[in-house]
Amino acid sequence: MKSSKATITIFSALASVILLTSCGTKAADNKTTQSNTSDNKVTMTHDQLRSRENTMGTLWYQKSDEAKALYLQGYNVATNRLKELLQKPTDKPYSIVLDLDETVLDNSPYQAQNVKDGTAFNPKNWDAWVQKASAKAVPGAKEFLQYAHQNGVQIYYISDRAANQVDATIKNLEKKVFLYKGKII
DSSP states (O other), X not given: OHHHHHHHHHHHHHHHHHHHHHHHHHXXXXXXXXXXXXXSOOOOOHHHHHHHHHHHHHHHHHHOHHHHHHHHHHHHHHHHHHHHHHTSOXXXXXXEEEESBTTTEEOHHHHXXXXXXXXXXXXXXXXXXXXXXXXXXXTTHHHHHHHHHHTTOEXXXXXXXXXXXXXXXXXXXXXXXXXXXXXXX
């Protein structure tokens, strides 16, 4: 009985060694095949890589109901808070200071064009986008800013846009957001 247990144990060990070594050989063969077939390398410029990395973010930003809901939620909260503040008398007018890009103006069409062209942000193509003055308002911004303006609130926009882009930015605000009554800082 002992010899049959020993035979089974030896047989099991031998079978395990054979199976393990055959798997190892197969994997080595696959690695060789893979390295032989990967001679066709894809190369990209830095801008093409950045553009590719922006694809999913840009699509999410443009298509996501969640993004739209978050903008609306933020501007609804701001409107409610402003309504509360306007109930309190004050000697000085209230003011709102807010960022311009992606807070008021949606520049995702610019990002989408970069993705399509395989390019990335650069001052030249950004200036061309700004000069078009075609950015739409993000969800909720137009209504909030109109409400604030109608109630005598001073509006200040902060932007890192270049000085030569101010006129186009004002034109954009007048066309797509509301009649511009504010100051760009």
